[in-house]
Amino acid sequence: MNGSVVLRRIGGGVLVLWLVSLLTFALIQLLPGDAAQAIAGENATQADVDRIRHELGFDLPVIEQYFRWFSNVVTGDFGTSLYSGRPVTELIFEAAPATLSLTVMAIVIAVLVGVTAGIAAAIRQGGWLDRTITSLATFGIAMPSFWVLMLLLLPFAVLNRWLPATGYAPMSDGLWPWLSHILLPATALGLASAAELARHARGCAADVLARPYIRTARARGATGAWLIRRHVLRNAAIPVITVLGLHVGRLLGGSIVIESVAGISGLGTLAIQAILQRDYTTIQGYVLFSAIIVVLVNLVVDLLYGWINPKVRA
């Protein structure tokens, strides 16, 4: 892929980010109540709330408020939380590792479980394994992730204390502590993606395995494992990566409920509290951060796509 295409894509990404920030700001203005009420507390009088509104600059025209915020953001200053006074970048970087670990692990599990199951189903199409996996995949897409997590926590964390029931441990605490805390939540979060990937992988693998050149290769003595590695995986990679790129946004958002059930203080928890407290600087910071990640991931997917499949190169 040549440079001008990449630049065009990056430019498009920046435009998306700007539109996202504008839309979020507009939506927040539509919410009843504002940060001043949340900060002032339940017993506040109108005078208290008005004073806080003035201190926060809420009595300025809306467009001026937006430009103030935006001009700070482009210089890297995301402002401070209206509720706690802590810098927004600090809050985000503190919460991000947990959510990013959760999301990445969910993707890894989704790929490992989903692609393996899909290919296994495709190898013997119509067989009992294929039908079982297809049914399980439907089930997996339908089951809510938080319920799956609750089901997993019961035998693995509560009745037997093999894995911790709540919380997050950073990698600096050691690989096993990190993994043991993130395993069950990531499995629950990644399950729906795994199910969808299984179906895509199955379809793609079945399609490839029916091709004449596969028959030819088998006639020349190629075994199943080699065929899968050489032909099936390469071809299945395209829909898998595309679907994953689309799922990253969903996984980031889906982490909110998982974080609540797993007691993890990640970006999802931060976002929910910021919304309830009308902490708009934090909301804006969180939305921008998530949008950056999604735009970046999709950019990488586009580039990977061209690398894997020469036919697609622009």
Place this chain on the structure above:
Amino acid sequence: MTMRFGHRAVATFSAMVLLTVTAACGGDGTAGSNTTTDDDGILRWGSSTKPASLDPRKSATFDPIFLLEVYDPLIRRDAKGELVPALATEWKLADDAKALDLTLRQGVTFQDGAEFNAEAVKANIEAGKKPGSNLAASLAVVDTVEAVDATHVTLTMNAPSSHILNVLAGEAGYMISPNALNNADLGTKPVGAGPFKVTTYNQSSLIYEKWDGYWDADAIKLKRIDMTFLLDEATRLRALTSGQVDAAPIRSNQKKEAQAAGMKFTTGEAAFLYGLMLNTSKSELDKPLVRQALVHAIDRQAINQAFFAGDCAPVVQPFPSSHWGHVAGLEESTEGKYDPELAKQLLAQAGLPNGFTLNMYMGTASLFQSVAQAIQAQLAKVGITAKLTAMENTALATARRKGDFESSFASIQSGRPDPSQFAVDFYTPTGVFNPGKTRIDGIDGPLQTLRQSADQGARAQAMSQIVTTALKAGPPMTPVCSALVVWAHSDKVKGLEIAVNYDYEFRNASMTK
């Protein structure tokens, strides 16, 4: 190509299933509990809320549980709500209750080395009165603070204020180091003179370590308190039953599950109730007969049994039975009993034989929605049609502040900073929670006594007069029930106390080995 499940795969799978099932049936074998105190005891607490701020001037109503570790108050309020010496060893209220003399404890330093003396108290109270401080309203009654000498302070008030003692037992009395009063980060890095220092505070946890420089360090038996924020109640219970935290607050309907996991309970009453806040300027709520009918229409015992496992004592008054403001027998009296027929009669007397319509707002938590629906059904029986709307907290608080509501089913705290404040907020025309500006005759006299007298007996009598008068006049807030606070914990945790005015401290808590 054929795919076969090998024997090994089947065997492993079956073994895993068998293991899970048998292990689950096994259960934990608990050895007999040792009663030796662990001097290096660490209490892991599963917190149901996050602090708004660790600066007492900006904290929220239920934040004392996070503040009392770091800050010592001038006057301490114990678990029963009685005032005992802390940073002030003696106090004397003038006869007209317009002046208060405090004698301060000597030899106390703050965690940053600053000295605790009269100048520090003066600086604190003056800072607390500044606009931007949540304490400004309760300290507005203080005119001047005089540091008579290093260990004596005199406060002069502009009106009789015997309630100032309770105010100083609350956040207004939590002494901040004078060198830290203007710290921009005091909300996350508090500096007090209390038994613990905050060593870690981030989005998931809050850790306190014992401070050896505390004036009463020998009385503190915990070395550390590790608080983890677990806002979801099911998650909190899981953390408790899986052994990740030693103690946590739970709901009454979670007690069975906690007990099955071997947890013990500490329970206590709190000056806090569930009730229906009314806007007496809307709908038919300006009619006393209508408000009386509301009192009689609610079957509190049924709500108690259905939603609180019997732990929410029915009340037609703001204070629970162990509180000095409680009046015994009101719930069974003619003015307070459950009587739907009487409610219908009162409505007919008020000119509403066919009832009326009432909008009811409530919070989004499932408990509020369920109980509100039960109340809706009970009101329907007497002809009142309640229309329910769930709103999230900030929107609800805004609607209430602006008076944009008819009724709101909510949790209401009645004890802080002083029980007389509840009467002012709800029962006087200028009260913050009285948007209809309803005047109740017969309140003024007892309210004056409440603010004039420091004698507990006289105050109790005055409060009981207020509570009874408000009930008879058709209260502008219809009380429903007052819930027991339940803390579940392992048997290694000792000395937990549930303070009736939320002055939760872990002063007397300890861990056994």
